[in-house]
Amino acid sequence: AQRVTQPEKLLSxxxxxxxxxxxxxxxxxxxxxxxxxxxxxxxxxxxxxHISRESIKGFTADLNKGETSFHLKKPFAxxxxxxxxxxxxxxxxxxxxxxxxxxxxxxx
Amino acid sequence: SAVISQKxxxxxxxxxxxxTIQCQVDSQVTMMxxxxxxxxxxxxxxxxxxxxxxxxxxxxxxxxxxxxSRPNLTFSTLTVSNMSPEDSSIxxxxxxxxxxxxxxxxxxxGTRLTVV
Numbered sequence: 001a002q003r004v005t006q007p008e009k010l011l012s013x014x015x016x017x018x019x020x021x022x023x024x025x026x027x028x029x030x031x032x033x034x035x036x037x038x039x040x041x042x043x044x045x046x047x048x049x050h051i052s053r054e055s056i057k058g059f060t061a062d063l064n065k066g067e068t069s070f071h072l073k074k075p076f077a078x079x080x081x082x083x084x085x086x087x088x089x090x091x092x093x094x095x096x097x098x099x100x101x102x103x104x105x106x107x108x
Numbered sequence: 109s110a111v112i113s114q115k116x117x118x119x120x121x122x123x124x125x126x127x128t129i130q131c132q133v134d135s136q137v138t139m140m141x142x143x144x145x146x147x148x149x150x151x152x153x154x155x156x157x158x159x160x161x162x163x164x165x166x167x168x169x170x171x172x173x174x175x176x177s178r179p180n181l182t183f184s185t186l187t188v189s190n191m192s193p194e195d196s197s198i199x200x201x202x203x204x205x206x207x208x209x210x211x212x213x214x215x216x217x218g219t220r221l222t223v224v
């Protein structure tokens with residue numbers, strides 16, 4: 001079964017601390033994985049796509065096929081990073097399967 | 109990347125009535141997706157709308173309850189029929205963003221529906 005799991009509903013860190021938002025997936029083929037972010041009162045937007053291997057707003061995510069993980073990391077959290085983060089998997093039919101989401105709260 | 113206009117942004121409806129949500133995209137797209145986000149929950153795909161063919165519904169969603177139209181490559185509607193309070197959710201449409209977004213998906217701003 002295709003599934004995305006984000007084990008933490010809420011992650012609270014202090015400004016400047018490292019952040020890791022966990023994501024594990026279950027998929028029988030070669031997955032396409034994404035991280036989406038939703039800031040307060042804004043629409044859902046793409047943060048990262050695993051195939052691009054970019055760093056966006058200081059965030060990176062590496063696909064680990066052995067551990068079936070796609071954790072999102074940032075070495076130094078900023079207050080403006082506070083948002084809801086969704087890990088998502090794209091199936092071969094083009095639809096996205098979302099994890100439950102993790103709220104990141106960065107405290108001053 | 110594609111820009112999606114979704115409306116209405118919110119509505120409060122009486123049970124037993126229907127609401128039609130519209131999504132307009134500023135470029136032609138093959139597939140449009142409709143999602144539901146129930147309170148405190150993640151996004152769940154309702155159906156995939158292809159132009160010129162019947163929408164493909166996910167398990168647990170049926171055409172009688174969520175009829176979809178896709179008259180052309182830039183527009184789609186989702187109707188929530190015979191509403192009950194359990195239908196209170198945010199409904200979102202989405203399209204594949206194309207090369208400019210590195211093939212990420214673009215989302216509308218959502219329709220917040222409250223059924224009373």
